Amino acid sequence: MRTSHALLVLPLLLAPACFISRDTVNVPLVAQKVSALVPGKTTAMDATALLGSPHEVVQLGQRTAYRYDYTTTKRAGFSIIIVSFLNQDTRQDRAWLFFDAHDVLTHVGTSLEAEGAEYAMPWMDQERD
Amino acid sequence: MKPAFLLAGALLFASCVSFRFDRATVNGPPRKQTVAAMAPGKTSLAEALKTLGAPLLAWEWKGDGMALAWGWSEDGVRGISVSVPLDQGGSAQASYDELARHLRGVVLFFDADGGLVDVREGALNDFREARRRRPAPVEASAAPAR
Numbered sequence: 535m536r537t538s539h540a541l542l543v544l545p546l547l548l549a550p551a552c553f554i555s556r557d558t559v560n561v562p563l564v565a566q567k568v569s570a571l572v573p574g575k576t577t578a579m580d581a582t583a584l585l586g587s588p589h590e591v592v593q594l595g596q597r598t599a600y601r602y603d604y605t606t607t608k609r610a611g612f613s614i615i616i617v618s619f620l621n622q623d624t625r626q627d628r629a630w631l632f633f634d635a636h637d638v639l640t641h642v643g644t645s646l647e648a649e650g651a652e653y654a655m656p657w658m659d660q661e662r663d
Numbered sequence: 664m665k666p667a668f669l670l671a672g673a674l675l676f677a678s679c680v681s682f683r684f685d686r687a688t689v690n691g692p693p694r695k696q697t698v699a700a701m702a703p704g705k706t707s708l709a710e711a712l713k714t715l716g717a718p719l720l721a722w723e724w725k726g727d728g729m730a731l732a733w734g735w736s737e738d739g740v741r742g743i744s745v746s747v748p749l750d751q752g753g754s755a756q757a758s759y760d761e762l763a764r765h766l767r768g769v770v771l772f773f774d775a776d777g778g779l780v781d782v783r784e785g786a787l788n789d790f791r792e793a794r795r796r797r798p799a800p801v802e803a804s805a806a807p808a809r
Contacts, residue, residue: 559759589759593798595727595775603759622687624762628717630731632708641708641777643731645716647690656686 552612554653559605560589563627568644571631578637588631596635603628610653623660625651689766690719690735698769701782708777719763720787722794727775734766734787764788 567584570576581600582588588600604627611620627648632641652660693715701711711731712718718731770790772781 592721592723594721594723594729595799597727597729599721599729601721605759605762617682618684620683620685622685624687624689626690626719628719630712630717630721641712643712643715643717650691656684660688 551614554608554610556609557605557607560603562604562648563602563629563644563646565644565646568629568642571639571642573639573641576639578631578633578639581631581639585629594632597640598633598637600631600633601628602631604648606648606651608651608653610655619656621654621656621658623651623654625649688735688737689762692735692737693733693769698782698784701769701771701779703779703781706771706779708773708779711771711773711779715769719766719768720790720794722790723796723798724772724793725774726799728773728780730770730772730790730793732763732768732770732787732790734763734768736766764791 563585570584571581578598578600585602589603590601592599592601605624606626607622607624609620609622611618613619625647627646628644630641630643631639632643634640654660697714700706700714715733719734720732722730724730764787766787767785768787770783770785770787771779772783774780
């Protein structure tokens with residue numbers, strides 16, 4: 535009887551010390567939209583009509599580059615009186631669009647990894663691409 | 664009586680001293696052979712973007728050239744440390760630039776034709792000054808009509 539009580543009390547004591555949280559910045563990039571961009575054809579105007587305003591515009595001499603990004607951070611942790619464990623995993627979706635001096639798309643770089651962010655403990659192996 | 668003292672001590676101790684076991688990872692590093700395959704004079708911008716994906720940062724380099732940076736972090740604090748919280752300030756919400764400050768990575772430098780010129784690895788914060796440099800002015804005659 536005592537053992538079963540102890541087993542009930544133990545989770546009650548430990549559960550309040552656990553937490554998970556998630557932060558996101560911007561909205562996820564849609565792969566289909568990014569793949570609709572065609573180097574040599576798509577213009578900067580087409581790109582902004584499709585993806586919205588870029589989060590950063592960089593001047594590269596006569597050319598420009600637009601950055602779109604989405605960041606997600608997943609945290610998991612718990613503490614037992616004076617010992618605490620915390621794991622934080624941050625992954626991003628990013629797309630960089632490079633335009634020539636005439637605002638025509640020349641190159642696209644895409645990384646869609648935000649979905650791979652994981653809740654884990656510091657000692658656990660995390661999947662890496 | 665003794666256990667009560669011990670428990671009270673442990674609870675009070677927790678408010679000023681804690682043992683932390685933390686790990687923070689940001690993005691995933693590319694495979695070593697992927698970065699090693701980037702060859703100045705051979706690799707093009709298109710190949711680099713296809714192989715490494717979208718960079719984290721981009722900035723102007725030597726006029727019409729560009730520098731692209733990929734960054735990641737997976738070291739964190741593996742082990743137990745003792746900390747005394749003297750001050751807790753700052754925002755938990757790091758900006759995109761702040762995120763990049765603490766990362767290690769690789770920076771590829773491309774010329775105006777998109778050819779790879781140089782490859783450097785290290786802390787992305789070391790390239791902060793270069794990124795902050797104002798872009799070169801575009802000549803009025805050279806700028807296309809928009």
